[in-house]
Amino acid sequence: MMKFFxxxxxxxxxVCVAYPICLVVLGMNIRHRNRLPxxxxxxxxxxxxxxxxxxxxxxxxxxxxxxxxxxVAAADYFMKTGLMGWFSLNFVGIIPIVRKRENPDDDPxxxxxxxxxxxxxxxxxxxxxxxxPERMQQLKSGVAVLASRYPDVPVVPIFMHGLGKAMPKGAxxxxxxxxxxFVGQGLTWTDDxxxxxKKAFMAAIEASMHLLGEKHERPExx
Amino acid sequence: MDAYAGPVxxxxxxxxxxxxxxxxxxxxxxxxxxxxYAFLGAYTLLIIATVIVxxxxxxxxxxxxxxxxxxxxxxxxxVVLTTFALGFNxxxxxxxxAFVSFLAxxxxxxxxxxxxxxxxVLFWAYLAIPFQYVLVGLAWYGVFIIFIPVYxxxxxxxxxxxxxxxxxxLRAVGxxxxxxxxxxxxxxxxxxxxxxxxxxxPNGGGVALLFYLVFLTQFNDVAQYVWxxxxxxxxxTPTVSPNKxxxxxxxxxxxxxxxxxxxxxxLTPLNHVQALGIGLLIGFGGxxxxxxxxxxxxxxxxxxxxxxxxxxxxxxxxxxxxxxTAPMFFHVVYFLYx
Numbered sequence: 001m002m003k004f005f006x007x008x009x010x011x012x013x014x015v016c017v018a019y020p021i022c023l024v025v026l027g028m029n030i031r032h033r034n035r036l037p038x039x040x041x042x043x044x045x046x047x048x049x050x051x052x053x054x055x056x057x058x059x060x061x062x063x064x065x066x067x068x069x070x071x072v073a074a075a076d077y078f079m080k081t082g083l084m085g086w087f088s089l090n091f092v093g094i095i096p097i098v099r100k101r102e103n104p105d106d107d108p109x110x111x112x113x114x115x116x117x118x119x120x121x122x123x124x125x126x127x128x129x130x131x132x133p134e135r136m137q138q139l140k141s142g143v144a145v146l147a148s149r150y151p152d153v154p155v156v157p158i159f160m161h162g163l164g165k166a167m168p169k170g171a172x173x174x175x176x177x178x179x180x181x182f183v184g185q186g187l188t189w190t191d192d193x194x195x196x197x198k199k200a201f202m203a204a205i206e207a208s209m210h211l212l213g214e215k216h217e218r219p220e221x222x
Numbered sequence: 223m224d225a226y227a228g229p230v231x232x233x234x235x236x237x238x239x240x241x242x243x244x245x246x247x248x249x250x251x252x253x254x255x256x257x258x259y260a261f262l263g264a265y266t267l268l269i270i271a272t273v274i275v276x277x278x279x280x281x282x283x284x285x286x287x288x289x290x291x292x293x294x295x296x297x298x299x300x301v302v303l304t305t306f307a308l309g310f311n312x313x314x315x316x317x318x319x320a321f322v323s324f325l326a327x328x329x330x331x332x333x334x335x336x337x338x339x340x341x342x343v344l345f346w347a348y349l350a351i352p353f354q355y356v357l358v359g360l361a362w363y364g365v366f367i368i369f370i371p372v373y374x375x376x377x378x379x380x381x382x383x384x385x386x387x388x389x390x391x392l393r394a395v396g397x398x399x400x401x402x403x404x405x406x407x408x409x410x411x412x413x414x415x416x417x418x419x420x421x422x423x424p425n426g427g428g429v430a431l432l433f434y435l436v437f438l439t440q441f442n443d444v445a446q447y448v449w450x451x452x453x454x455x456x457x458x459t460p461t462v463s464p465n466k467x468x469x470x471x472x473x474x475x476x477x478x479x480x481x482x483x484x485x486x487x488x489l490t491p492l493n494h495v496q497a498l499g500i501g502l503l504i505g506f507g508g509x510x511x512x513x514x515x516x517x518x519x520x521x522x523x524x525x526x527x528x529x530x531x532x533x534x535x536x537x538x539x540x541x542x543x544x545x546x547t548a549p550m551f552f553h554v555v556y557f558l559y560x
Contacts, residue, residue, distance in 0.1 A: 175341055222337065
């Protein structure tokens with residue numbers, strides 16, 4: 001029973017919430033969609049501007065893959081209340097991560113290891129938080145930790161523009177804007193260019209995301 | 223009750239002027255036969271265009287006609303969707319046109335510089351779209367015609383000034399109003415044709431006028447493009463749109479005027495002279511609308527307004543001419559026959 005419950009909830013969420021908001025209210029313009037990994041294990045790393053980012057990411061994947069696509073999210077934010085936690089887990093399909101470890105031996109990324117071993121596709125926002133709308137921030141190194149542990153898993157950088165304008169941090173009503181999504185080429189830990197260095201690996205991801213964004217003219221926003 | 227006073231009055235006035243015995247209820251505009259034939263004509267043109275491009279590709283396999291093919295494919299989708307939008311009932315048609323306005327305005331807002339502080343103002347700007355098209359649905363002409371140019375023109379800066387960000391205020395309020403005027407106010411004139419009293423146009427009512435306007439405007443774009451491609455030499459707007467030529471413009475306007483003249487007796491109440499005038503109006507007006515959006519794109523440093531319509535660009539690239547021709551055509555016809 002539970003086996004069917006979650007996928008059903010997730011399809012329901014994507015079809016009834018993510019599709020209307022992202023495809024009708026906003027409108028998505030996706031470049032290089034063919035670079036998206038459709039089979040796990042894989043990691044996609046989009047920039048983070050808005051709560052809508054997760055919805056946008058979920059509309060990128062075909063429905064058949066959706067049950068395997070798992071947004072990684074902060075437990076202290078999304079699991080705060082029981083109802084929100086239940087909804088986030090079952091409908092959005094998040095993998096909650098405890099950011100502040102209580103015990104030095106705890107590995108906050110442990111749930112991600114399990115997910116990758118199950119062959120799931122993780123959505124990780126490497127900036128960690130939404131921050132200022134439409135401004136990229138320093139990337140956190142969690143993705144590199146995962147990549148070093150699973151060197152064959154592809155990490156696909158994604159750059160999105162427009163969602164921060166549509167619903168910036170602090171806003172509650174989205175305002176329609178067309179959204180541009182640029183999918184980058186997948187990187188793996190074993191690519192010799194990174195030389196197995198976490199800093200270099202994150203730098204490569206960051207560079208790729210910047211490059212994706214630079215190719216595209218953006219109207220001024222401040 | 224009040225909302226309904228306008229159209230009934232208007233309908234009644236027209237009716238009493240022409241035939242005394244007709245009941246005063248507004249005739250429900252059903253899909254008129256003339257428009258059915260007109261759509262058949264549009265599909266025939268599409269089939270011809272498809273065959274021509276196919277033949278061209280066969281004759282000259284070394285040349286790449288992908289762009290043209292994509293364009294025609296998108297035309298097919300546009301025409302089929304338009305058939306659905308106009309084929310059911312007036313309110314459904316108005317709803318579809320409101321959605322087109324929404325897409326155009328969204329594209330416009332996504333192109334222009336916006337201010338973070340204006341998040342809520344933008345929400346209010348979008349709110350004008352349902353209001354404007356409900357006014358169309360109510361056929362409440364008096365409010366329809368002033369809602370955006372007067373009420374929203376005053377409400378937008380008020381909402382903006384309450385937020386209190388003065389940096390870039392004039393640009394923000396100006397660009398927003400321009401967007402509402404072109405994408406919502408202008409385009410809603412095309413929708414208003416649908417609720418005009420049917421008695422004003424015995425040849426198919428408002429839906430025939432709408433078809434006449436949209437078909438001629440779009441045909442004019444294509445005609446100017448084709449004439450320009452074939453005979454274009456002298457640039458007509460070198461700084462705004464270097465691809466536009468005098469030959470394209472005049473050839474296109476002549477073709478459009480001829481077509482306007484030929485179609486008028488079937489779809490409109492216009493006499494010969496009026497039809498010629500409307501042809502020129504749509505021909506030149508469409509051109510001006512086209513280059514106006516081009517000027518905006520050039521100002522912003524972009525080539526296409528979006529990517530909603532493969533082969534064409536964005537939806538504004540397709541509607542640019544209509545933002546000028548719709549209000550022009552509407553007001554001439556309204557003045558003459560309603």
